[in-house]
Amino acid sequence: MDNYKKTLSELGLFVPKIMLPDSKYQLEKWAVVACDQYTSERSYWEKVAELTKGNPSTYNIIFPEVYLEDGDNDTRINTINNNMENYIQSGIINELDECFILVDRKTSHTQSRKGLMVALDLEHYDYTKGSSTLIRATEGTVIERLPPRIKIRQNAPIELPHIMVLIDDPDKKVIEPLAQKADTLEKLYDFELMMNGGHIKGYHVSDKKDISAVADALRQLSDLESYRNKYGLENQNDVLLFAVGDGNHSLASAKGHWENVKLCLSYEEQQNHPARYALVELVNVHDEGLVFEPIHRVLFNVDSKNLLKEFALYYKANSKNKASKEHTFKYITSDGSGEIQIDNPVSNLEVGTLQAFLDYYIKEHPQVKIDYIHGEDVVTKLGAQPGNMGIYLPSMNKTELFKTVILDGALPRKTFSMGEAEEKRFYLECRKIK
Structure with a gap:
């Protein structure tokens, strides 16, 4: 094994064989946004269906979550798997030799966001709160959300990632050196993304020296002494190298699928089985093009006056560990907008204060449904409709993310x-998992 491969393997990273569409196909119709976006806007996905009709497209091999409640899941999944097999067998998608892909994404909000397509070893990943693995979730994982997603993966011959994984690289040693020499690398794609998604370019990173440089830079990030000094943690023995920024549940589903596959494999077979790895885009949390946006809440079939009253009462009864400052939440209903102040929150983050209450409230009022929305304009539009309520949340400081996860576990x-809905990863690259 090459030295850099050994280093990468110890760090939970793998150089994948990535699949891309044949150059004769229109990438503008191939790439579509992550399936967990626009979950309350069926019209978005109907437009995507119209735009991609009759063309090879990732729309035909994903399951947009807006359709999860339609009751035809098994039929959809079978169609997706058949389409995947067809795309492989007919040469619509083809496998590159082992490589990374340097990604440069432009959106309506940023000129450039750099990323690196790699595969992560799911044996080094644990999404449970308080885990100490190299790869960790940044947010709580809802176990109930995993079974339908694992089922989608169960018989799929390939995976398509919308997962973005963060590294904390303030000196910009991992991805940025490749970006600086992008004009010397082979360009694999360069096109406009549909539905206001911006523009994307991808560069082939296959030279052993380049991959070795990535391995060395990641090894330096994982050095225990440097790690302790960076975060001011004297007794920290478990390095957090990769923090899942987008696609927490997607990566958790890949892990669940791998655990199922593993049961039927010998130890030797487990070592290099393709389902052991997951294709992701690595992004430096210090990249200027990466912006953390708040995720707002919209409630449906709700009595907003009752909710506001119970919100205040809830924290009168649950104020054992008073946080340092009050939390203020702005909201909108069909009656207009307003705000509510919680003087005795139990969480340091506003989102923790709100979500603890909403989890309780929805359990007590099962007719109330919730959606998580990117972009204040959509919250305003949906929240102002009769029977709905939109609640706005402030953004968090992205440079505090790693230390917060290290100290407090998943948020x-x-x-x-990471950005607005149209800035999310678009499905583009694939990888065999069977």
Whole structure:
């Protein structure tokens, strides 16, 4: 084994064989946004269906979550698997030799966000709160959300990632040196993304020296003494190298699928089985193009006056560990907008205060449904409709993310979003998992 491969393996990283569409196909119609976006806007996905009709497209091999409640899941999953097999067998998608892909994404909000397509070893990943693995979740994982997603993966021959995994690299040694020499690398794709998704370029990173440089830079990030000094943690023995920024539940589903596959494999077979790895985009949390946006809440079929009253009462009864400052939440209903102040929150983050209450409230009022929304304009539009309520949340400081996860474990679910909905990863690259 090459030295850099050994280093990467110890760090939970693998150089994948990535699949891309044949150059004769329109990438503008191939790439579509992550399946967990626009979950309350069926019209978005109907437009995508219209735009991609009759063309090879990732739309035909994913399961947009807006359709999860339609009751035809098994039929959809079978169709997805058949389409995947067809795309492989007919040469619509083809496998590259082992490589990384340097990604440069432009959106309506940022000129450039750099990333690196790699595969992560799921044996080094644990999404449970308080885990000490190299790869960890940044937000709470809802176990109930995993079974339908694992089922989608169960018989799928390939995976398509919308997962973005963060590294804390303030000196910019891992991804940025590749970006600086991008004009010397082979360009694999360069096109406009649909539905206001911006523009994306991908560069082939296959030279052993380049991959070795990535391995060395990641090894330095994982050096225990440097790690302790960076975060001011004298007794910390477990390095957090990769923090899942987007696609927490997608990576958790890949882990669940791998645990199922593993049961039927010998130890030797487990070592290099393709389902052991998951294709992700690595992004430096210090990249200027990466912006943390709050994820807002919209409630449906709710009595907003009752909710506001119970919100205040809930924290009168649950104020054992008073946080240092009050939390203020702005909201909108069909009656107009307003705000509520919680003087005795139990969480340091506003999202923790709100989500603890909403979890309780929805359990007590099962007719109330919730959606997690990127972008204040959508919250305003949905929240102002009769029977609905939109609650706005502030954003968090992205440079505090790693230390917060190290000290406190996974954050409350849907704490932050890496950009607006149209800035999410688009499905583009694939990898065999069977």
